[in-house]
Amino acid sequence: MARKLFSLVRERLASATPIHTLGAVDPAQMTQQAPHQEVLYVSGWACSSLLTSTNEVSPDFGDYPYNTVPNQVERLHKAQSMHDRKQWFLRSRMSAEERARTPYTDYFRPIVADGDTGHGGLTAVMKLAKLFAEKGAAAVHFEDQMHGGKKCGHLAGKVLVPTGEHVNRLKAARFQWDVMGTENLVIARTDSESGRLLSSSIDVRDHEFILGVSDAGVESLAEVLAAMEREGRSGKEIDEFEAAWVEGTRLVTFDEAVVEHFAKYGGDVEGYTAKVAEDRDMGITARRKLAAGLLGEGKPAVYWDWDVPRTREGFYHFRAGMEAATKRAIAFGPYADLLWVETGDPSVAVAAELAKAVREAFPKGDKGLVYNLSPSFNWMAHGFTPDTLKSFIWDIAKEGFVLQLVSLAGLHSNATITSELARKFKTDGMAAYVEVVQKREKELGVDVLTHQKWSGADYVDAILGSIQSGSSGSKSMGEGNTEAQFD
Numbered sequence: 081m082a083r084k085l086f087s088l089v090r091e092r093l094a095s096a097t098p099i100h101t102l103g104a105v106d107p108a109q110m111t112q113q114a115p116h117q118e119v120l121y122v123s124g125w126a127c128s129s130l131l132t133s134t135n136e137v138s139p140d141f142g143d144y145p146y147n148t149v150p151n152q153v154e155r156l157h158k159a160q161s162m163h164d165r166k167q168w169f170l171r172s173r174m175s176a177e178e179r180a181r182t183p184y185t186d187y188f189r190p191i192v193a194d195g196d197t198g199h200g201g202l203t204a205v206m207k208l209a210k211l212f213a214e215k216g217a218a219a220v221h222f223e224d225q226m227h228g229g230k231k232c233g234h235l236a237g238k239v240l241v242p243t244g245e246h247v248n249r250l251k252a253a254r255f256q257w258d259v260m261g262t263e264n265l266v267i268a269r270t271d272s273e274s275g276r277l278l279s280s281s282i283d284v285r286d287h288e289f290i291l292g293v294s295d296a297g298v299e300s301l302a303e304v305l306a307a308m309e310r311e312g313r314s315g316k317e318i319d320e321f322e323a324a325w326v327e328g329t330r331l332v333t334f335d336e337a338v339v340e341h342f343a344k345y346g347g348d349v350e351g352y353t354a355k356v357a358e359d360r361d362m363g364i365t366a367r368r369k370l371a372a373g374l375l376g377e378g379k380p381a382v383y384w385d386w387d388v389p390r391t392r393e394g395f396y397h398f399r400a401g402m403e404a405a406t407k408r409a410i411a412f413g414p415y416a417d418l419l420w421v422e423t424g425d426p427s428v429a430v431a432a433e434l435a436k437a438v439r440e441a442f443p444k445g446d447k448g449l450v451y452n453l454s455p456s457f458n459w460m461a462h463g464f465t466p467d468t469l470k471s472f473i474w475d476i477a478k479e480g481f482v483l484q485l486v487s488l489a490g491l492h493s494n495a496t497i498t499s500e501l502a503r504k505f506k507t508d509g510m511a512a513y514v515e516v517v518q519k520r521e522k523e524l525g526v527d528v529l530t531h532q533k534w535s536g537a538d539y540v541d542a543i544l545g546s547i548q549s550g551s552s553g554s555k556s557m558g559e560g561n562t563e564a565q566f567d
C-alpha cells in the first residue's frame with residue numbers, strides 16, 4: 081500500500097495534479113469512496129469524537145489511547161479486504177461480457193492516517209508507527225504539537241514542541257519502519273502557523289520566534305498568579321487578571337526589542353538585521369552578544385526576557401505565522417516524504433508562497449505538499465466564486481499540493497443526511513425514508529441499497545457451500561431473503 085501511494089504521489093507530482101480525498105469514518109463510507117477516491121483518509125479528530133479504543137468520545141485533544149487511530153485503520157483495511165474478496169467472487173460468477181461491462185472497484189486504496197503528536201516520547205512514536213504499519217496504513221502524519229498540549233489544528237491553545245523534538249519523532253517513525261522493512265510514507269505536519277505556545281526554548285531554530293517582554297517593569301506572570309493563589313484570590317479573579325495581562329502586555333521577539341532599543345539609544349540597526357537574517361538560527365546568547373557589540377560602549381544593554389510571560393504551565397510564547405511554519409516545514413523536509421502546513425484559512429496565494437519556499441529548499445521537486453481542505457473553515461466565506469471554489473483543489477495542485485483531504489467529510493456528510501432523514505421521518509414516516517434514502521440509493525446506484533449483498537452474504541454462502549453441499553435451505557441469500565424484492 082505504501083509503494084502504491086509512493087508511486088501515485090510521484091506520478092501526480094510530475095503532472096502537478098491532485099490526489100484529493102475525503103476522511104471516512106466507517107466501512108460504508110470506505111466502500112462508497114473507493115470507486116472515486118484514490119486514497120482513504122483516517123482522521124484523528126473523527127476517531128476522537130466517534131470511536132476511540134475506550135469508547136470514550138471527546139474533543140480532538142489527542143488524549144485517547146494510542147491504538148485508537150490504528151484500530152480504525154485496521155477496521156477499514158479489513159473492510160477493504162472483505163469487499164475486494166466479495167467483488168472477486170461476484171465477478172467470478174459473471175460471464176466474460178458481463179464482467180467486461182461491470183466497473184471494477186479498487187478497494188485497496190492506500191490509507192493515510194493521523195498519528196497526531198506521536199502520542200508520547202520517542203518510544204511511543206515507534207510503537208505507534210509499528211502499529212500503523214501492522215494495521216495497514218500507507219502513510220502517517222505527525223504534527224509538531226506537544227503531547228498533552230495538543231488540540232485540533234483549528235482550535236486555540238496549541239502548544240508546539242521544539243523543532244528538533246519533532247525531527248526526532250519523524251526519525252523515530254522512519255527508524256521503526258526501516259527495522260520492519262516497510263516503506264510507509266512519513267508526513268510531517270507543522271501547526272506553527274497558529275500555535276502560539278512552545279514547550280521549551282532549547283532549540284536555537286525557534287529563538288527568532290520566541291516572544292518576551294522588553295519592559296523591565298513587568299513582573300513574572302507565573303509568579304504573580306502563584307501569589308494571587310496563595311492570597312486566596314478566587315479562580316475568577318485569577319482568570320480575569322491573566323486575560324488582562326496577556327491582552328495588555330506587549331510581547332516582542334528579541335530582534336524587535338533590539339531594533340526599538342537601537343532606535344532609542346543609537347545602534348547599527350541595519351548591521352544587526354543583516355547579520356540575523358544571514359544566520360536565522362543564531363541562538364539568543366549570540367544575538368545578545370551581537371546586539372551589545374553593535375550598540376557600543378556606555379549605553380544600557382537591551383532588556384528582553386522570555387521567562388517573564390511564560391504561562392503557568394511553563395510554556396513560552398511563540399510568534400506563530402507562515403514565516404515560522406515555512407521554516408519548520410523546511411526543517412522537517414529531509415525527514416519526511418510529504419509536508420503539511422496546517423493553515424487558518426484557505427488561500428491559493430498563501431499556499432503558493434509556501435510551495436515556492438519549499439521548492440527553493442528542495443529543488444529536486446520531490447517534497448510533495450499536503451493540504452487540509454478542512455470543514456473547520458467556512459468555505460462559504462473567504463470570497464470564493466463558484467468557479468474559484470470549484471478549481472481550488474486543482475489550482476493548489478499546480479503549486480505542488482499533491483495530496484489534499486477534506487479531513488472531516490465523513491463526519492459532516494453522515495450528520496447532514498441523518499439530520500435530513502430524522503426531521504422528515506418524524507412527520508412523513510416511510511415516505512421520508514423512501515424519498516431521502518431508498519430512492520436516491522437506487523438513482524445513484526449505491527450498492528448498499530441491497531445491503532445483504534453489499535455485506536458479502538452471497539460470498540459467504542458460497543464459502544459455506546464449498547464446505548458442505550446440499551444445504552440450500554440454510555443459505556442466507558436463498559429463498560426468504562427479502563432482497564429479492566429489489567430484483
Ligand SMILES: C[C@](O)(C(=O)O)[C@H](CC(=O)O)C(=O)O
Nearest residue numbers: 123124125232233454456487
Ligand atoms: C486533520 C485533523 O488533524 C484531523 O484529525 O482530521 C484535524 C481536523 C480539522 O480540523 O480539519 C486538524 O486539522 O487538526
Ligand SMILES: [Mg+2]
Nearest residue numbers: 123124125194
Ligand atoms: Mg488530527
